[in-house]
Amino acid sequence: MFQRGVIRLAVLGVIAEACICSGISKETRSPMKLSPELGHVLYIGDSITHGYEAPSYRWALHKIFVDNGIKYDEIGIEVGNNTAVGNKSELIERGTTYLGMPFQNKHAAMSSQRAYETSGRKHTSQRLGGTDIFDWLKLPQADKTDRQLNEKPDTCFILLGTNDTLSDYGRRGGIAKSISEVSKALTSSKGGDLPVIIDALRKVNPKVRVVLLSIPAWGETPINNTAEDYKCVLQNLNKQYASLAKKKKAIYVDLNEGLVDKTCEETPGRAVASFVNPKDKLHPTLQGDLIMAGLIARTMGYAGRSAGLPRKASAKFDRSASMLFEEAKGKEGVTLNGERLVMNGGSKLENVWPDGVDVSKGFSVQVKVALGNGGKEGWQNTEALVLTVGNGQHTARLVFKEGAICWDKDTVLYPIDMSANKEAIRVTWVKGNPAEHLDPGFYVWLGDMCIGEGLPDSTPALNGMTIENASNEAVTVESVALDGTSSAPAPVGLVEEEKIVEVK
Numbered sequence: 001m002f003q004r005g006v007i008r009l010a011v012l013g014v015i016a017e018a019c020i021c022s023g024i025s026k027e028t029r030s031p032m033k034l035s036p037e038l039g040h041v042l043y044i045g046d047s048i049t050h051g052y053e054a055p056s057y058r059w060a061l062h063k064i065f066v067d068n069g070i071k072y073d074e075i076g077i078e079v080g081n082n083t084a085v086g087n088k089s090e091l092i093e094r095g096t097t098y099l100g101m102p103f104q105n106k107h108a109a110m111s112s113q114r115a116y117e118t119s120g121r122k123h124t125s126q127r128l129g130g131t132d133i134f135d136w137l138k139l140p141q142a143d144k145t146d147r148q149l150n151e152k153p154d155t156c157f158i159l160l161g162t163n164d165t166l167s168d169y170g171r172r173g174g175i176a177k178s179i180s181e182v183s184k185a186l187t188s189s190k191g192g193d194l195p196v197i198i199d200a201l202r203k204v205n206p207k208v209r210v211v212l213l214s215i216p217a218w219g220e221t222p223i224n225n226t227a228e229d230y231k232c233v234l235q236n237l238n239k240q241y242a243s244l245a246k247k248k249k250a251i252y253v254d255l256n257e258g259l260v261d262k263t264c265e266e267t268p269g270r271a272v273a274s275f276v277n278p279k280d281k282l283h284p285t286l287q288g289d290l291i292m293a294g295l296i297a298r299t300m301g302y303a304g305r306s307a308g309l310p311r312k313a314s315a316k317f318d319r320s321a322s323m324l325f326e327e328a329k330g331k332e333g334v335t336l337n338g339e340r341l342v343m344n345g346g347s348k349l350e351n352v353w354p355d356g357v358d359v360s361k362g363f364s365v366q367v368k369v370a371l372g373n374g375g376k377e378g379w380q381n382t383e384a385l386v387l388t389v390g391n392g393q394h395t396a397r398l399v400f401k402e403g404a405i406c407w408d409k410d411t412v413l414y415p416i417d418m419s420a421n422k423e424a425i426r427v428t429w430v431k432g433n434p435a436e437h438l439d440p441g442f443y444v445w446l447g448d449m450c451i452g453e454g455l456p457d458s459t460p461a462l463n464g465m466t467i468e469n470a471s472n473e474a475v476t477v478e479s480v481a482l483d484g485t486s487s488a489p490a491p492v493g494l495v496e497e498e499k500i501v502e503v504k
Helices: 057-067 115-119 162-171 175-187 193-204 227-247 286-300 321-327
Strands: 012-015 037-045 071-075 096-098 101-103 106-109 155-159 209-213 251-253 334-337 340-343 348-352 364-369 385-391 395-401 404-407 411-415 424-430 441-446 449-455 463-469 475-483 493-496
Touching (some): 057 096, 057 286, 071 106, 115 193, 155 193, 162 175, 175 193, 193 209, 193 227, 209 227, 209 286, 227 251, 286 449, 321 334, 321 348, 321 475, 340 463, 364 385, 385 475, 395 424, 404 441, 404 449
Parallel strands (some): 037 071, 155 209, 209 251
Antiparallel strands (some): 012 493, 096 101, 340 475, 348 463, 364 424, 364 475, 385 395, 385 463, 395 404, 424 441
């Protein structure tokens, strides 16, 4: 892999730390052997894969692969993504580089594509030139077409079923009425569209790595927006997807642990509003793409983004919880127990950077906390714990609520039951490199999964750090550490550990 920056010799390794987020543990990661090479990668899907007013999860996944030295080559019969009227800054042209690595933007996806069109079961339009998986792979059933792949796929990502479910069956009397029919059409071992597609891929390459993605959550659309609709698709149908993946020895990725609004009690299953396009309430935004890509990489067993930064464990940070407590102002209501801070309701811990510490080029803070009761008494959508850190010029304000990690006030970065959280959250400032599409601003990680990139400064400016318990209940901060450099978290999963692109 050719990359700009400082590149050291590669040493492959699997980091053995436990990683528990969104129900994904070390034990439930990819059942297939990990590799730093994905080979020829084919993306199959509809407009969610193609991209609609955002580059799609493929661009976000590309950045994860580049950050971790994962080699791959995109193949496909289509190139590009849909043009965003009046918002071309969110489009990624073919060949756009991220830290020196071009994104070819190749795929086999198109708006409104159905699984039955991809499998060849029915051809009802000229989407993708009226071709199907057999045409692309040059199998005996293929028609004569110039839409064929010149390479055999080594890794294939499949995201199909949204149009079949929401557009077809959802407009014919409702999803609940037809869920058994659509489930059979999509997943049946006897001619179901997804098994047919997977079997075709295995005919040309028996060792192909297949990654089957769940149907992702959607927002408050004009139809298909009842609690029963969400349950039928996101729980019932996706369970069939997971079962199929197990039978076919494929990797199944549940995208909805990171997309569904945990606090939306009237219609459980609805996506976080800011994660879907505000016009159609369906296609992912840039933040939705980021979360989808992070969950895909994590489920496959790969480490998260490094954003061009060196990786550094919080144990090596300049200041631990005990040091911060000793130096802090306003300790009223805060006690120290080992490296734990026990904060009474309304208490606040304040620190400033010591004299002589230069944080103009970057800084990081990491905190580990669990709070709330998992919505047992109704989800509290108010600020519970607020972490603020800055260097006088750039300030980050991270807000923890019972059901979400938010930026500043109400910008949801990740929906999560904070009472069950077992991972550290890191915030760091990144100078960035806009020419190489590394956005400047703040980056946020949950574990080693990036859940926020290029986030804007908060106000007012702060030169130091504060932790405030904004609730009425006591909160235990398991650990907190502060550092005068910018760094990404220590990785969990397979990476080329020493192959780091350092942005200068």
